[in-house]
Structures are given as structure tokens and as C-alpha cells.
Amino acid sequence: MKKTFKIYAVIFIVVMLILALLEVNKKETTSWRKNFDINEKSPFGLFVFNNEAKDLFKNNLSKTEQAPYDYYGQRKKNLHNIIVIEKDLDKQSWMKILDQVSDGSDAMIIVSHVPKNIEDTIGYHSSDISFAEENVLKLTDTKYQNDFIKLDKFPSGRGFSFIKPKVDVLGKTVEKNNSDQVNFIKTSFGKGTIYVHSEPLFLTNYYLLKPGSLKYAQDVFSYLQDRETIWFVENDTKVSRFFMRFVLSNPALKYAWWIFLGGLMLFIFFNAKRKQRIVPVLEPLRNTSVDFVKSIGNLYLQEGNFHDMMAKKAQYFLNRIRMDLLIDTQHLDGEFANKLHLKTGKPIEMIDEAITLMRKGQDPYASVMKEDLVRMNKLLDEILR
Template structure:
């Protein structure tokens, strides 16, 4: 090896060590950008609400990743609920939503800035009503008077400065030094109803994870009737199709990627003129993993210890449920069965049978047969598909 190559190799190693030390000592920063993204776990993303929305709407919720204009052009819909949360829509999509409401649907619009041409046609004007750093969101209905949310991080301060006489005020922004301002209104439009809330922050991760705040969100959506609900969500297909999106979005992986590319370029540059040595022919090492697994399986079959195999299969299954589906497996009760049913789509009969077999495998005094092991293995594998 030439002396020059050794020098560059040492420089490369030193640079890598410096970058590693800088990354280890780097402080994590929190992004407070109001992205309202259903996949974002940052404070102002909608990850928590997206995961809990199905239970909130009793499994009648569907997330639509198309624009309303495109979606309604492809099909006719009976009266239903429509939800739009901090999503920018084109004029044709707004027109489609208003047409659906006129025909008997109900729309819940939760966004700080509704386009002026839309708000004018509905019957209100929105504007900045406050620049305070904190305020409280309350509902006007007496049965909800104990449910409220205190906004202590970057409230939008948006509300309704003008409301037509027939528009009903359902919620307001309360501040210490200002008069109360409307932030949640109801408008009868044709055969349907439009609800407009000017502060989408109450649905973000930061506020929903605070104790008691979920009740306010439940109260707001309780105005919608119990029927099919369509939630039009953001869909950035250009970004999602880029295979390096995850690597470049993570600072540590991004630095590692650039260091790898730099090292690869240096390696190619300094070894471009090297002559290829004769490569000796070596027999590849035999992979004995499969043989080992077969030997262990045969050993269990010879011993006939079906109970131990059921216990291990149950332990593996519950661990997969905790990690992949984020379901607590401490109590295998009806609540556990319901959550597993919602997240896997399997029938309740199949899940109840699987739970009984798991309990049997965990019971050290249970009488276990080979048929029990076979049935349990088939059931658990089917649920995890």
C-alpha cells in the first residue's frame, strides 16, 4: 500500500470520528411547525388524532387521499359527513363540498383561513381576533361548559369578525384581557349543515396528549350525526415515492449517507489504477441455520413437549402484537380482543379462539394435545398476516 493512500485513509477516519462526536453531542430540537400531517409525530402533527379517529367515529370514518373534486366526480354519494382539517383545497373541490352539503351532507371544516369566496357564500368573515400568547377554547352549550382546552403554544388567534344573523355560535375563544370571540359556528346550508372551527391546533399531538383535552375534541365532533364520515387528508405522492425520503429526513442517517458516498469516491479514486490480484477460489461456508432449526424442531417432536411449544408460540405472538400493533397484552380481555380485531381486520370468533389457546399455552397445568398446537399455530399465523 502506498504512503499517500495511508495518509488519506487516516484523514478519512479522523473526519468520520469528528462527525460521529458531533452527532453524539448534538442536542435534539423540536419542530413547532404547524404541519397538520397525519403521519407526523411532531407537536403540531395529527398522528395521535389519526390513530384515534376510527374509535371516535365508531369505525364509520374513511380517509380519502384524493381531492374532493376528483373523488365526487367518480361516484355518487348518499348524505354523509365530510371533514377537512387545515387542508388547502382548490375552488372546484370547495364547490363539490358545498354541493354535497346542499344535498343533505354535513361538513366539519377545521382550518384557520377559509377562502374568502367560500366564507362569503356561507355567511361569515374570518380574521385575526387576537395576538395573545395564550387563550382558552370553550363551547357555548351548557352541557359542555366543563370541557375546554387551554392553548399555551402558538395559538393562531383566528376567529369570526362578521357572522350573518342565522349563523349559530357553538364555541368561543376566551382571553383575560379581551372580549370573547366566536371560533366555532354552525350554518344551515341547503338540506345540510356546515360547521366551521377556526383553530385546528386542538387536534394536534401536543394538545391531545394533555390530560382531559380529548374531551373537547369529542364534543366538537359530537355535532356530526352517526353515519359514514369522509376525511380528506393530505397526499404528497411525489415525496412518498422518493426512495431516499426516510434517509434524508433523518439527520444521523443523512450524515452517514454522505460520509459513505465520500468514502466510496475516495476508494474508487485511489484504487482505479490498481491491478486486480488473482482471486483464489474458496468454497462458500455452508449455512447451517436451517439444519439447526430442523434439529430443534425434531427434538421437540420427539420429546412430545407440545405445551412448551405453545407457550413459546404465544410469547412470540404477544411480543409481535406489542411491537407492531402497539397493543397492550397484559390483560387478554374483551378490550384487547376488540383492539386486535380493529387493527387486524380478523373476525372476533377467530380472535377469541386464539386468546383461549394462548391462555391454555400459558397455563402450566393445562392438558395440551398436538391438535391444540397445530390449531394455535395456524390461527396466530393467520392473524399476523
């Protein structure tokens, strides 16, 4: 049992070590996933913007991982700026942001998708406005006309398909084979202002590291007032690079993985515990006495010495009579026959015939045939039964 368990344990450890070595030695590949993670250095992470944000907002920027609903539910804030960059928020959080804007704060929302009811409240409808592989983002203000950014890697093509009156257009998407489409708007909401930009890619590492691209980002945020700014980020912790991170980051896959490991360990444990060595088959000791008797019988039968066999059978029979029935067998006469009849209950005729055959077998000059041996053997067995 212990040996089998150790074998399974060694195999499991070796497999895990091989997986770990493959993960450590594999070549780093560039991930083009649009993650918008402030700690991610991949092309579409926000690592560069996160490092430049303090200077951009003159060290008046605060980041929080809390949802707006929880953040504003725990504290009251003076008028401030709000930044949301490609972050999934629930309806209650969006309403908290609108409440803050209504009181006089400003919000810069840079996302590709906003819930429909929030769009209706602000006064626009968003959709896919471009399917080109390349486009250019420009601002409409003349003082920023020389500042633009070219999107040549996976632009989302999002923009505004409908804008209500009193909504100002601040930026557009420019294409070669299409008319300009709105991607940056401004609208008043209560005492504050809401800015919505539909293409968050311009803040990612890939584009900010291009010459001149940072100026476009500075122009976009220049619309915000110079005051305290709250940035609602997705996560401010280092992303794990463990090769199982995708499985462990999904609850269903994580539970399935742990159930698989638990089941595997239980299988190894119980299989090793219950499995025993093969029990060898031990042949029972053979009755050599029977074989010996058969051999002797075959020998006599082959030689055809029926007279000697009758004599030995008679001798064996008389010995049983003396030992079991306590009858004197010295004289095989009428008295012997009568005593044997009384103690065995067998017919006197059968006993007399048996005595006659035994005398014949004991007489060395008598002529004996095979039939005599068979008949005597049958009679004697019947008497002793």
C-alpha cells in the same frame, strides 16, 4: 488521469459519509412547526388524533389523500359527513364539498384560513381576533360548559370578525383582557349543515395529550350525525427524515441540487480526463564542435601565434579547393590563380592577394602580423562564398 479521478471520488464519498454520520448522530430536536401531519409525532402533528379517530367515529371513518374534486368526480356517495383539518384545497374542491352539503351531507371544516369566496358563500368573514399568548376554547352549549381546552403554545388567534344572520355560534375564544370572540359556528347550506372551527390546534398531539383535552375534541365532533365520515387528509405516507428532505421536497431546490451534483461529476470527470502530467523540458544537445573550435580559436588568439593560424587557415582553404573545385593546389602559381578565377568568378586581383598571403603564412621565416591574418581570412571566406 485515473489517479486524479480516484482522488476526487474518494473526497466526494468522504464528504457524503461525514454528512450522513452527522445526521445519524445528531440529537433529536423538538419541531414546533404546525404541520398537522397524521403520521407526525411532533407537538403539532395529528398522530394522536389519527389513532383515536376510529373509536371517535365508531369505526365508520374513511381517509383519502385525493382532493375532493377528484374524489367526488370518480364516485357518487350517499349522505355522509365530511372532515377537513387544516388542508389546502383548490376552489373546485371547495365547490364539490358545498355541492355534497347542499344535497344533505354535513361538513366539519377545521381550518385557520378559507378562501374568501367560500367564506362569503357560507356567510362569515374570518380574521385575527386574538394576539394573546394564551387563551381558552369553550363551547357555548350548556351541556358542554365544563369542557374546555387551554391553548398555551402558539395559538393562531383566528376567529370570525363578521357573521351573517342565521349562523349559529357554537364556540368562543376566551381571554383575560378581551371579550369573548367567536371561533366555532354552524350554518345550514341547502339540505345539509356546515360547521367551521377556526383553531385546528386543539386536535394536535401537544393538546390532546393533556388531561381533559380529548373531551373538548369529542364535543366538537359530536355535532356530526352518526353515519359514514370521509376525512380528506394531506398525506397518509410516512414522512422521510432524510437530511435532504427539505431540499428534495421543493421542486426548484431539488432541480438545483441535481444540477449541482451533475455539474460536479462532469467537472471531476473532464478535469481528471484532460489534465496531464507536466511535460519535462528537454534541453537540445549542444553542438560541442562549435565550442571546441571557439576554444581552440581563443587559445590561439591568447597566445598570439598568428603565423601558425595563417598556415592552418591556408591549409584548410586549399583542401576545400581540391575537394570542391577539383583544382590542383600543389603549385600556387599563375595557372592556379587563373583556374580559381574561372571557377569562382572572383576578381583575379583578389585571388592574387590571397595567394600572396597564403604563401606568407606557409613560409616559416616570414614575418606575420595580426592584420595579415585578418585580411587573409576575409579574402578566403569571400572567395569560397
